[in-house]
Structures are given as structure tokens and as C-alpha cells.
Ligand SMILES: Nc1ncnc2c1ncn2[C@@H]1O[C@H](COP(=O)(O)OP(=O)(O)OP(=O)(O)O)[C@@H](O)[C@H]1O
């Protein structure tokens with residue numbers, strides 16, 4: 486297996502007038518060629534910050550204080566603006582979480598798509614136009630010619646999301662970062678888009694870092710899973726061990742909150758409490774106030790480091806859930 490993306494100890498914060506938001510704290514992950522890595526976690530956990538860090542698109546008030554992001558042998562945090570521009574679109578693409586606001590409101594869909602194609606390849610406008618139309622059809626937009634002439638405000642949220650997907654996929658990237666690509670889409674369309682992503686992996690040996698809060702999407706897409714809480718990865722495993730033998734109480738809680746067709750009588754247990762304050766993150770484990778496995782050691786010690794509990798399965802917890810619990 487060849488590593489395509491390796492993130493080590495990534496630490497990112499945002500300066501605000503009420504203090505520093507510690508969005509990512511020593512986040513590490515490895516994505517292999519031809520794999521889908523799902524990063525799952527609730528709102529505010531740091532998922533989009535991770536996506537923007539890889540793309541080199543963090544806002545002005547962000548500071549990367551530690552870590553490395555390697556795309557093959559290129560250190561993305563130290564790459565020049567020109568090198569990043571070249572990689573974006575051609576090799577690495579991002580499907581933004583908020584498609585409607587990521588599209589340029591004053592440019593037609595057609596010219597936004599053509600622009601991406603023309604910037605990174607040496608083809609005629611006529612061929613770029615044809616490619617753009619084909620791509621729109623591929624993401625399930627009927628009548629691409631009409632869509633090409635329209636502006637983002639005239640399209641529904643779901644249509645914008647598909648346009649965003651078309652822009653991200655049109656140059657056949659080797660690494661796709663998809664930030665909640667199907668949230669807000671109805672289920673049939675969601676299935677279609679997920680299938681399109683699977684095809685990308687299979688046909689082009691591409692790799693996907695898929696960001697989601699939806700365990701159902703994780704189950705259908707992931708090879709590997711990272712669970713992020715309060716800006717830290719608390720559990721990582723291949724998808725099957727993660728679903729069968731989740732050990733971090735937070736992962737466990739996410740799974741318990743999932744409706745299951747095979748266990749119709751089972752109670753769905755929502756996770757009590759609220760996410761941590763990312764400005765005043767505690768020294769100890771930030772999941773502690775919501776944790777059903779909390780014990781004296783958790784309060785007395787700094788937040789736990791990740792430990793390997795079986796091959797490739799890492800958990801950052803002093804008192805993990807044992808599968809028979
Ligand atoms: N530009 C910014 N300035 C200040 N704080 C920010 C900025 N962008 C994000 N944050 C904060 O950083 C933390 C992580 O945000 P991020 O958008 O990465 O979360 P997320 O996991 O993508 O959430 P969601 O599921 O809602 O999209 C949050 O506390 C958020 O409020």
C-alpha cells in the first residue's frame with residue numbers, strides 16, 4: 486500500500502476577540518491510495534478545519550502551530566502558493582461543506598467549471614465545455630446545457646452540492662476531500678453521490694478523506710475511520726473493528742445513537758450534554774463531562790494518549806469500553 490496523505494500532530498487554532506479556538510490538537514491520520522478514510526464527529530469538532538488545512542485554504546485568523554501534512558512527498562504546509570494552486574484541482578480537490586456559498590455568485594455554473602478545466606489542462610474551450618457538460622450529467626444533473634448558463638442563486642441547495650461535486654471531480658483528482666458532501670440531499674440522491682465516489686476510488690485508484698457526522702455514511706463508505714472529539718482524534722480503526730469493537734465511550738455513544746433495522750426494539754440513546762468549549766479546553770479528557778465510563782484517574786490525569794489495543798486500532802481513553810461490557 487502507498488501512503489497518499491499523512492498528517493502528523495496537526496495543531497490549528499483560530500484567533501478571535503474572545504480567545505483562541507483550539508480547533509485541532511495533535512491530529513494524525515494516514516490515508517492509503519485507493520482507500521476511503523472517514524473522519525466522523527459532531528458539529529464543531531474540527532472536521533472542516535482539517536479539510537481546509539490540507540487544501541491550504543485556512544482563513545487569515547488561523548494559526549498552524551505544529552504538525553505536518555504530507556501529500557506523497559510534498560510537505561503541504563511548506564509548499565509555495567503556486568505549488569498549492571497547481572495541486573488543487575489537478576491532484577487534490579475539495580467538495581466544500583457549504584456548496585452554495587463556495588460557488589462564485591456572479592459567474593455562471595458553466596464558466597466556473599470551464600475555468601477549472603482550462604486552468605489545469607491544455608484543451609480548447611469547446612472541449613472544456615463538452616467535458617463540463619459530461620461531468621454535470623455524471624453527477625446526476627439532467628439538462629446540463631441549461632444548468633451551465635445558470636447562476637448559483639437559481640439552483641437549489643442539492644443542485645449546488647452536485648455542481649460542487651462536478652467541479653471537484655472533473656479533473657479526476659488523486660485525492661478528494663469531501664466535507665459532508667451529501668448532507669442536505671435526499672436519500673436517493675445521497676446514495677447516487679456516494680456511489681459516484683466509490684466509482685472514483687475503484688476506477689481511478691483515487692483516495693478520499695470523507696468528512697461526515699453520519700455513521701450510516703461511514704458504514705457504507707469507509708475503509709478506515711477516525712473519530713474526532715473536541716479537536717482530537719479519540720479512536721481510529723478499520724471500519725469493521727470500529728463498528729464491532731468500538732472502545733472509546735464517545736464512539737460507543739455515537740453508535741448507540743444510531744437507529745438499527747436489525748434490532749428494532751433497541752433503545753436509541755442520545756448523547757447527553759454538549760460539546761466542549763474549544764476556547765477553554767480542559768487539561769484532562771474533554772469528553773469527561775459526558776462520559777459514562779469516567780473514573781477517578783480521568784479527572785486526575787492529563788488527557789490520555791492514543792494506545793494501540795489491537796493491530797491498527799487506537800483508542801485514547803483510560804477506561805475504554807470492553808466489547809462485552
Ligand atoms: N474562521 C474561524 N474563526 C474562529 N473560529 C472558527 C473559525 N472556523 C471555525 N472555527 C471554530 O473552530 C471549531 C471547529 O470548527 P469546524 O468548522 O472545523 O467544525 P466542524 O467539525 O466542521 O463542524 P460542523 O460539523 O458544524 O461543520 C469550532 O469551534 C468553530 O466555531
Ligand SMILES: [Mg+2]
Pocket residue numbers: 532533534582664
Ligand atoms: Mg464542518
